[in-house]
Structure formats: structure tokens, C-alpha cells
Amino acid sequence: MPDQIIKGRSIVRNEWQLLRLAEGQEAASAEVPAGKVIVPLAVWEAQRETLAVRGDIGVWLASDQRPEVLKEDLQRFPVIAVDFPKFTDGRGYSIAFNLRMRLGYKGELRAIGDVLRDQLFQMQRVGFDAYDTRPDRSIEDALKGLTVFSETYQASVDNRIPLFRRHQRGTPAEHNDAGAGI
Amino acid sequence: MYQYDQYDHLIVQERIAQYRDQVRRRLAGELTEEEFLPLRLQNGLYMQRHAYMLRIAVPYGLLSSKQMRMFAHIARKYDRGYGHFTTRQNIQFNWIELEQTPDILADLASVEMHANQTSGNCIRNVTSDEYAGVAADEIIDPRPYAEVLRQWSTFHPEFLALPRKFKVAINGALEDRAAIAVHDIGLTVVKNEAGEIGFKVMVGGGMGRTPILGSVIREFLPREHLLTYTEAIMRVYNQYGRRDNKYKARIKILLKALGVEEFARQVEEEWADLKGTEQTLTLEEMERLVAYFQPHAYETLPNIDVAAAHADNRAFANWLKRNVKPHKVPGYAAVVLSLKKTGVPPGDATAQQMDFMADLADRYSFSELRVTHEQNIVLADVEQSKLFALWTEIKAQGLATPNIGLLTDIICCPGGDFCSLANAKSIPIAAAIAERFDHIDYLHDIGDIELNISGCINACGHHHVGSIGVLGVDKDGSEWYQVSIGGSQGNNSAIGKIIGPSFSAQQMPEVIGRLLQVYVRERTPDERFVDTAQRLGIGPFKDFVYATPIAEAGRLVGEDEYA
Ligand code: HEM
Ligand code: SF4
Numbered sequence: 078m079p080d081q082i083i084k085g086r087s088i089v090r091n092e093w094q095l096l097r098l099a100e101g102q103e104a105a106s107a108e109v110p111a112g113k114v115i116v117p118l119a120v121w122e123a124q125r126e127t128l129a130v131r132g133d134i135g136v137w138l139a140s141d142q143r144p145e146v147l148k149e150d151l152q153r154f155p156v157i158a159v160d161f162p163k164f165t166d167g168r169g170y171s172i173a174f175n176l177r178m179r180l181g182y183k184g185e186l187r188a189i190g191d192v193l194r195d196q197l198f199q200m201q202r203v204g205f206d207a208y209d210t211r212p213d214r215s216i217e218d219a220l221k222g223l224t225v226f227s228e229t230y231q232a233s234v235d236n237r238i239p240l241f242r243r244h245q246r247g248t249p250a251e252h253n254d255a256g257a258g259i
Numbered sequence: 260m261y262q263y264d265q266y267d268h269l270i271v272q273e274r275i276a277q278y279r280d281q282v283r284r285r286l287a288g289e290l291t292e293e294e295f296l297p298l299r300l301q302n303g304l305y306m307q308r309h310a311y312m313l314r315i316a317v318p319y320g321l322l323s324s325k326q327m328r329m330f331a332h333i334a335r336k337y338d339r340g341y342g343h344f345t346t347r348q349n350i351q352f353n354w355i356e357l358e359q360t361p362d363i364l365a366d367l368a369s370v371e372m373h374a375n376q377t378s379g380n381c382i383r384n385v386t387s388d389e390y391a392g393v394a395a396d397e398i399i400d401p402r403p404y405a406e407v408l409r410q411w412s413t414f415h416p417e418f419l420a421l422p423r424k425f426k427v428a429i430n431g432a433l434e435d436r437a438a439i440a441v442h443d444i445g446l447t448v449v450k451n452e453a454g455e456i457g458f459k460v461m462v463g464g465g466m467g468r469t470p471i472l473g474s475v476i477r478e479f480l481p482r483e484h485l486l487t488y489t490e491a492i493m494r495v496y497n498q499y500g501r502r503d504n505k506y507k508a509r510i511k512i513l514l515k516a517l518g519v520e521e522f523a524r525q526v527e528e529e530w531a532d533l534k535g536t537e538q539t540l541t542l543e544e545m546e547r548l549v550a551y552f553q554p555h556a557y558e559t560l561p562n563i564d565v566a567a568a569h570a571d572n573r574a575f576a577n578w579l580k581r582n583v584k585p586h587k588v589p590g591y592a593a594v595v596l597s598l599k600k601t602g603v604p605p606g607d608a609t610a611q612q613m614d615f616m617a618d619l620a621d622r623y624s625f626s627e628l629r630v631t632h633e634q635n636i637v638l639a640d641v642e643q644s645k646l647f648a649l650w651t652e653i654k655a656q657g658l659a660t661p662n663i664g665l666l667t668d669i670i671c672c673p674g675g676d677f678c679s680l681a682n683a684k685s686i687p688i689a690a691a692i693a694e695r696f697d698h699i700d701y702l703h704d705i706g707d708i709e710l711n712i713s714g715c716i717n718a719c720g721h722h723h724v725g726s727i728g729v730l731g732v733d734k735d736g737s738e739w740y741q742v743s744i745g746g747s748q749g750n751n752s753a754i755g756k757i758i759g760p761s762f763s764a765q766q767m768p769e770v771i772g773r774l775l776q777v778y779v780r781e782r783t784p785d786e787r788f789v790d791t792a793q794r795l796g797i798g799p800f801k802d803f804v805y806a807t808p809i810a811e812a813g814r815l816v817g818e819d820e821y822a
């Protein structure tokens with residue numbers, strides 16, 4: 078099976094190689110291969126001079142890292158990834174939100190790590206547009222996770238207008254019955 | 260009350276479809292139990308000692324008679340004929356089959372209800388004052404704001420995988436009846452000097468293992484900023500709350516670690532970018548929501564001295580005194596239906612009682628009911644002239660126990676009988692105490708007192724804020740009970756102090772008896788138990804309780820001995 082990711086709402090070939098440091102491996106001396114590579118933040122920071130001249134470097138953030146540290150370099154990355162070490166770790170959602178809303182990042186924002194179907198809808202709402210879903214699960218299935226809801230109450234990155242501003246909503250005068258009953 | 264429009268209906272329907280598919284995938288083995296866990300918890304489904312337990316949201320405790328009837332239906336069709344009203348103004352069913360949960364959700368949706376976010380590490384059902392809209396001391400009805408928060412927090416994409424659960428309570432009156440100090444966020448409606456309405460924002464309260472009262476991080480938040488400011492708090496918490504240790508993951512720990520000022524500063528910084536964005540509430544939206552909570556079509560009635568009219572009926576007088584509360588509209592009263600009859604687990608109601616309560620609501624109270632955080636039910640809008648007739652009816656159904664706010668109005672978690680986290684049973688303790696002190700004159704003499712029982716340190720039974728708190732503890736595999744006194748909820752919230760070594764189950768009624776004896780001996784006129792306990796400290800109570808050995812056997816001493 079080719080290495081695939083979800084991009085937008087389609088399954089596409091993954092063109093990026095993800096670099097994760099091995100236990101004890103130094104960021105400064107880690108070898109960054111040729112071609113499109115998403116490197117850990119620490120590697121970017123340690124090897125910034127050599128990497129900055131390349132146009133094929135992306136960077137990934139761990140869930141306890143702050144996107145603000147990339148402020149100066151942000152728009153140079155064609156891809157920024159955010160790692161979900163565990164599907165229950167929700168920090169990545171706030172990182173994505175801040176990358177998009179606060180820092181105005183426009184490039185590809187990719188979710189990596191423990192990325193499962195039931196998270197994709199939320200991920201898309203906070204600004205992710207690419208999902209490197211867990212390889213032991215069907216990516217076709219995961220795709221269905223993006224279209225669970227057709228309306229949402231609150232604003233986020235995908236739609237900055239909350240429901241109450243988006244639509245003329247109901248008023249008590251229009252109601253006469255609290256539902257169909259049993 | 261609030262009624263769904265097309266969007267609420269759509270979202271709930273899509274949610275059911277999503278959840279139905281999640282259940283299907285779990286049963287087909289496409290989801291592991293580990294993966295399914297957070298998904299089902301977000302839908303209020305727990306695995307308990309014997310079976311699945313489903314917790315259904317009653318947003319800010321407000322129910323229509325139709326919705327109450329639906330609970331009766333669920334109790335009959337999917338459970339064993341009863342349900343359990345909880346301290347978070349929700350209802351739980353204890354014997355649920357996983358396969359049936361999607362159908363239960365569909366049934367609930369037909370009466371505009373759901374089980375969304377009643378559990379899990381997300382923003383939970385927002386709780387509020389059970390007398391909202393009818394209380395004389397109300398500044399503003401908190402329910403439209405609770406509703407706006409309910410909608411905003413429902414499937415909030417950023418805050419569904421928080422470090423820990425998150426509870427918000429909102430109070431609109433001078434007296435806090437929503438226990439805001441023990442919530443992650445406690446909001447109280449205030450007016451500033453210009454007469455504008457806003458919220459005082461408290462953060463970092465909670466019970467559990469580390470009971471802490473919330474701290475005020477903002478004295479006045481203009482109401483239009485409610486959502487953006489809450490979002491700022493949530494974002495700080497989501498990023499910096501501890502995730503390495505479940506027991507240190509609540510926002511209260513973050514607040515303590517950073518200090519109130521630093522925490523508030525970070526929130527303000529986060530908020531600076533959000534303030535004024537589209538999420539800011541509009542006047543139109545608030546007016547739209549307020550319109551759902553308009554006062555009912557009250558008659559113009561005089562106030563009646565009901566007590567004087569039935570002075571010869573002591574049982575009715577007792578009930579009036581304890582279970583009937585003032586109403587801001589002349590000629591009306593709010594009535595508490597007691598779910599604390601001796602012999603019944605606190606908060607339990609049978610399907611038949613639920614149908615009956617729904618029927619009462621239709622006939623006496625504009626078809627509405629409220630769930631209280633003390634696990635009782637309120638009919639908020641009863642004509643004073645009908646109180647006697649109402650009392651006569653409910654007496655026959657076991658809902659007229661005249662004990663609201665008294666010793667036997669016990670808050671009690673399900674404990675070891677149902678809960679897999681329990682260290683000890685709690686319902687039998689409540690039962691033994693209720694039985695021992697089942698003497699109305701004695702109870703009335705003791706007066707206002709909150710006896711709260713939890714089966715473990717998670718504190719579902721609010722033991723920390725009980726005038727007397729009982730906590731089940733495990734010692735070498737057997738069940739023991741630790742007692743604290745002086746806890747309080749509301750405007751003068753306090754965490755109770757432990758009096759000393761724990762007791763056996765059989766000793767508990769006598770321990771309570773001894774605490775009450777000290778109180779009766781030491782109280783000044785009109786002093787409540789909690790005030791005496793706070794004035795004297797634990798010393799005299801501790802000395803007396805531990806002075807002589809306490810018999811193991813359930814030797815029942817006549818209550819009059821203490822009176
Ligand atoms: C039977 C299944 C239940 C389970 C498994 C359960 C689980 C828990 C857990 C784990 C906590 C601790 C959270 C923490 O602070 O770290 C907690 C707290 C709490 N639960 Fe439950 N609970 C159950 C039933 C109930 C019931 C029946 C009620 C209401 C009567 C309730 C209301 C609460 C409340 C009010 C707290 C206090 C938390 C706080 O503010 O810190 N729970 N529960
Ligand atoms: S306090 Fe403990 S025993 Fe009681 S319901 Fe909560 S988790 Fe269960």
C-alpha cells in the first residue's frame with residue numbers, strides 16, 4: 078500500500094517524510110535526508126542555518142510545544158505538522174487554532190501521530206487540512222469522519238461566524254410543541 | 260423553557276447517527292475498548308459494577324413534563340423501572356445495554372434531550388439555580404446564559420479532549436444556590452455601577468481528592484463577552500493543564516501552580532485576541548434566548564397565609580415549612596418534591612413516580628419541573644391556594660416527606676452498590692442514618708443541616724461541603740467512613756474538617772447522633788449546625804464522639820434522648 082494521507086477531503090499520496098528523533102539522538106547532529114522532510118522543532122532550531130536554505134523542509138510540533146516560537150519563520154514552511162501522541166491528548170487542537178487564528182499560518186497544517194477517524198471532524202474545524210491517519214486503520218473509513226456534522230454552534234477556524242450570527246434562528250413564537258413525544 | 264429549532268434538531272440527529280456508528284464499530288471490533296472509551300464517555304455512558312450506566316443531560320436542571328415522561332419510558336423500556344437524579348442536575352440509569360443506547364438517544368431526541376458531554380474530559384452539563392426565574396432575590400435569570408453556554412460548548416472542537424472534566428455553574432441571584440465555588444468555572448450575575456449586567460468569574464473550584472474553593476479572576480465581565488472569555492480560560496487550561504497525572508489534571512491544580520494573578524494574566528492575554536470577534540454575543544441573540552424563559556402566564560392573585568388556614572394540620576404545616584419555598588409572584592409558591600423518603604436511595608424515582616410528577620407539573624406548574632443538586636424535584640410555580648390539594652396527592656406517592664434541608668435530605672452518591680470506583684457503600688449508610696433519625700419533631704428541631712455522603716474520594720456526594728460529610732474509605736480491604744464537619748456550599752462556601760479516625764458502617768448512626776448531641780448542647784438560639792461547627796471548630800465534637808467506645812451493633816437509641 079502506498080503511503081497515503083488525507084488532504085482536504087481526498088486521499089492523496091504522502092510526499093513528505095516525517096523525521097522523529099530516536100531516543101537519545103541529538104537534534105544538532107541528526108541527519109536530515111534529502112527531499113521533502115518534516116523535522117522536529119528541535120532539529121529546526123538546532124540546524125536552522127542549513128535547513129533554511131532548503132525549500133523542502135516542514136516542521137512538526139509536539140503537543141507541549143508552543144507555535145509562537147515559530148512566529149518569525151512561519152510563512153516559509155509549506156507544511157507544519159502537530160503531533161497527537163495519544164488520541165486523548167487535546168493540546169494539538171489549541172496549537173492548531175493559535176497557528177491559524179493568532180499567527181495567521183496559511184500553509185498545510187497536518188495532524189500526525191495518534192490520528193483516528195473520530196477526531197477528524199474536530200481537527201478540520203480548528204484548522205487542520207491534512208491528516209496522517211494511523212496506518213493500522215482504514216484511511217477510506219477515516220475519510221468519513223470529516224463529514225459528520227453539517228452544522229455547528231460555535232465559531233472556530235473553519236467558520237468564524239457562530240451559528241447565532243450565521244442564521245436567523247427560531248423564536249418561541251414559532252414553537253407550540255416540545256417534540257413528538259414517545 | 261428553551262425549545263429546539265431546526266439547527267438544534269439537526270445537530271442532535273447527526274450526533275445520534277455518529278454515535279450509532281461508533282457503537283456499531285465497537286461491536287464489530289473496529290474500535291478497541293480503549294478507543295471507544297472517550298467516545299462513549301462523551302455520551303455519558305459509563306461501565307459500572309454490574310452494567311452500563313447512562314447519564315442524561317438535564318440542561319441547568321429544567322425539564323418539561325414530556326421530558327419527565329420520557330425518563331419514565333426509558334426506565335421501563337431499557338432499565339429496571341427507576342432512575343437516579345444526581346447532584347449535577349442530571350439523571351442516570353444504571354442497567355443499560357450498550358446496543359440499545361443509540362435508540363435511547365433517538366427517544367430522547369424526540370423530546371429535545373440528549374446525553375452529550377455528561378461525562379468525559381470535556382465541558383459538562385452547565386448547572387444552575389433550581390429556583391431560577393422564580394426566586395425573589397434574583398438579579399437576572401441565569402438560564403438564557405446557561406443555554407448559550409450549552410450550545411457553545413456542545414461539540415466545541417477544541418475542548419473535547421481536555422486534561423480532565425470541566426464543570427461550569429451559573430447563578431443569577433444574591434444567594435448562591437448553584438454551588439459555584441466548587442466548580443471549575445463559577446459564574447455569578449452582577450450589575451456594575453452603571454447598571455450593566457455582567458458576570459463575576461470564579462475559577463478553580465472543585466471537590467474530589469483535592470477540594471478547593473474557586474478564586475475570583477474577574478470581578479466584572481460584561482455579558483456580551485461570556486463566550487470569548489470562557490474560551491480564553493479553556494484555551495489556557497487545555498494547553499497548560501497537567502496531563503501526566505489524572506489526579507492533578509483539574510484546572511484548580513493549574514491555578515494553584517500558577518497563582519491566581521498569573522493565571523488571570525494569561526487568560527486576559529489569550530482573551531485580547533478573541534475579544535470583539537464574531538463569537539461576541541449579540542443583543543439579538545440574547546433577547547431571542549431570554550424570550551424562551553419569560554415568566555409564565557401568572558394569574559393576579561393575593562398572597563394567602565396557607566399555614567394559618569391549616570394550622571390544625573401539623574403534618575401539612577411541617578411540609579409547608581420545609582418543602583414550600585417563596586416565589587416572586589404573589590399568590591404562588593415553589594414546591595420541592597422530596598426524593599428522600601426513608602428506605603429509598605436518595606435521588607431515586609420509579610417510572611411511576613416520574614409519570615406522576617409529570618402529571619403534577621401539567622396540572623399545577625405550567626408543565627415544568629426542575630432537578631435540584633440536592634437530588635430532589637421542584638415544581639416552581641404552584642398557586643398557593645392549591646398547595647393543600649397538591650400535598651394530599653403527593654403524600655400518597657411518597658413525595659411529601661417534609662424534610663427538605665433537614666438531616667434526612669441526604670445527598671448520597673451511588674457508592675459501592677453501583678459504582679466501580681467506590682471504596683465503600685454509601686446508600687446503606689444513608690438508609691441507616693435516615694432510619695435512626697426518622698422522627699419528624701427531632702429533625703425539625705435540629706433544623707437546617709446538610710448530610711452528604713460519598714463512597715470514595717471523588718466526592719460525587721459532595722461530602723466536602725456537607726455540614727456533616729461522610730466519606731467511604733478502604734482500609735485493608737474493608738469499608739470505613741471518615742467524618743468531616745463544618746463544610747458549606749453557597750455564599751459562604753467552606754470545606755469541612757475531618758474530625759479523626761474513621762468508623763465502621765454500623766457505628767455511623769451513633770456517630771451522627773453524638774455530633775448532633777454536641778450541637779444541641781452548644782448551639783445558641785437559631786444557630787445552624789454548620790455555624791456552631793464553624794464557631795467551635797472540631798474540638799468539642801471530636802472530644803465527645805471519641806470519648807467512649809461506639810457500639811458496633813446498630814443499637815437504636817430513641818431520638819428523644821437527644822431532643
Ligand atoms: C456511578 C457512576 C459514577 C462514576 C463512575 C463517577 C465518577 C466520578 C469521578 C471519577 C469523579 C472525580 C473527578 C475528579 O475530581 O477527579 C467524580 C466526581 C463527581 N461526580 Fe461522579 N461518578 C458517578 C456517579 C455520580 C453521581 C451519581 C453523581 C451525583 C449524585 C455524580 C456527581 C459528581 C460530582 C458532583 C462530583 C464532584 C466533582 C468535583 O466537583 O470535583 N457522580 N465522579
Ligand atoms: S463518590 Fe466515588 S463511589 Fe460515589 S459515585 Fe462518585 S466515584 Fe462512585
